[in-house]
Amino acid sequence: MGSIGRNSKCGQGNLDEVVQQFLERIGEILESECVREVSIDEVTEELKALTPLLRVVLSKWVPEIIYVLFIRGEAGFNELKRALNISSRVLSDKLGELEGKGIVVRGIDAQHKPPRVHYRLTKLGKELGLALIPTLLTIKRKLRQEAHSLNPLH
Amino acid sequence: MGSIGRNSKCGQGNLDEVVQQFLERIGEILESECVREVSIDEVTEELKALTPLLRVVLSKWVPEIIYVLFIRGEAGFNELKRALNISSRVLSDKLGELEGKGIVVRGIDAQHKPPRVHYRLTKLGKELGLALIPTLLTIKRKLRQEAHSLNPLH
DNA sequence: CTGAATCCTTTATGATACTG
DNA sequence: CAGTATCATAAAGGATTCAG
Numbered sequence: 001m002g003s004i005g006r007n008s009k010c011g012q013g014n015l016d017e018v019v020q021q022f023l024e025r026i027g028e029i030l031e032s033e034c035v036r037e038v039s040i041d042e043v044t045e046e047l048k049a050l051t052p053l054l055r056v057v058l059s060k061w062v063p064e065i066i067y068v069l070f071i072r073g074e075a076g077f078n079e080l081k082r083a084l085n086i087s088s089r090v091l092s093d094k095l096g097e098l099e100g101k102g103i104v105v106r107g108i109d110a111q112h113k114p115p116r117v118h119y120r121l122t123k124l125g126k127e128l129g130l131a132l133i134p135t136l137l138t139i140k141r142k143l144r145q146e147a148h149s150l151n152p153l154h
Numbered sequence: 155m156g157s158i159g160r161n162s163k164c165g166q167g168n169l170d171e172v173v174q175q176f177l178e179r180i181g182e183i184l185e186s187e188c189v190r191e192v193s194i195d196e197v198t199e200e201l202k203a204l205t206p207l208l209r210v211v212l213s214k215w216v217p218e219i220i221y222v223l224f225i226r227g228e229a230g231f232n233e234l235k236r237a238l239n240i241s242s243r244v245l246s247d248k249l250g251e252l253e254g255k256g257i258v259v260r261g262i263d264a265q266h267k268p269p270r271v272h273y274r275l276t277k278l279g280k281e282l283g284l285a286l287i288p289t290l291l292t293i294k295r296k297l298r299q300e301a302h303s304l305n306p307l308h
Numbered sequence: 309c310t311g312a313a314t315c316c317t318t319t320a321t322g323a324t325a326c327t328g
Numbered sequence: 329c330a331g332t333a334t335c336a337t338a339a340a341g342g343a344t345t346c347a348g
Contacts, residue, residue: 018183023285026287027284038157040229046158047218047221053293054290058212058213063212071192072194077310079194082194084201088312089343114309115309127177127292128289130184130292135289138281140203142207142281143203231331232331243321243332266329268330269330270330271330
């Protein structure tokens with residue numbers, strides 16, 4: 001169940017597993033001596049550079065928006081609104097911001113009577129969507145474990 | 155430069171490259187037909203489940219805190235405060251929240267005269283730190299590209 | 309349907325001061 | 329050093345209304 005990790009239907013194998021392997025792999029790389037040497041000042045500097053975009057990408061609603069667009073390919077305004085359970089104002093603001101940052105593009109299909117609008121991810125947006133998958137899967141796994149341990153049947 | 159991706163010093167090879175390969179790999183998996191079939195309702199349901207924890211993990215300051223602790227292994231209160239340029243109240247709140255969620259643990263070393271406190275990531279915290287790496291690297295790459303294209307020398 | 313405009317409420321955050 | 333307490337402000341969010 002769920003959009004990410006529903007792998008049995010995919011010929012390509014288990015996404016969850018691939019992510020798991022990957023996390024182990026970079027875990028090993030990061031464990032290797034070198035990381036511990038990083039000074040607090042270096043980390044501070046790095047964060048200072050990353051923070052502006054980080055704040056946009058990882059702010060409220062944004063990961064959700066990116067995720068929906070990533071999975072669905074595209075979505076209309078009200079479709080997103082319903083999916084996220086968000087007010088139009090906030091959604092409108094966020095989409096505007098994301099468009100400004102080059103993460104999302106707005107398209108209009110004038111064919112329809114009430115012209116239909118749809119949002120899609122740009123290349124950057126797709127990259128971010130992809131990059132968010134490990135975090136989402138990790139959270140998902142955590143929730144599964146909790147559900148498990150609370151369920152007396154397991 | 156920077157903490158993530160400073161691979162030349164690591165024997166284990168290029169982190170950036172590993173992340174890149176991984177993203178391509180899961181990109182392929184996700185491209186394979188199956189994803190597009192996911193209904194908007196399924197995505198909505200999934201998000202509803204993920205959101206509570208997602209909001210904690212991806213809220214302001216939290217990714218930064220996790221990242222610093224991830225890279226450094228541990229940090230004291232004021233050390234974090236300086237690194238993030240955050241007020242004590244907010245930091246205190248966030249650390250309390252993260253402790254409550256089992257993402258961070260607080261340790262006290264009573265040996266020191268003013269007892270020294272240090273924060274570390276729990277297993278879950280480390281998993282999340284790991285999972286955040288692709289997002290951070292993607293943002294970092296993006297910033298590098300921008301810097302590049304703005305610089306006439308390149 | 310797709311939003312922009314308004315108004316209003318609730319958090320979140322920041323600065324400052326203070327304690328053990 | 330490691331916070332807590334207080335106060336003031338800004339930012340975020342929601343509800344409603346309206347227009348193209």
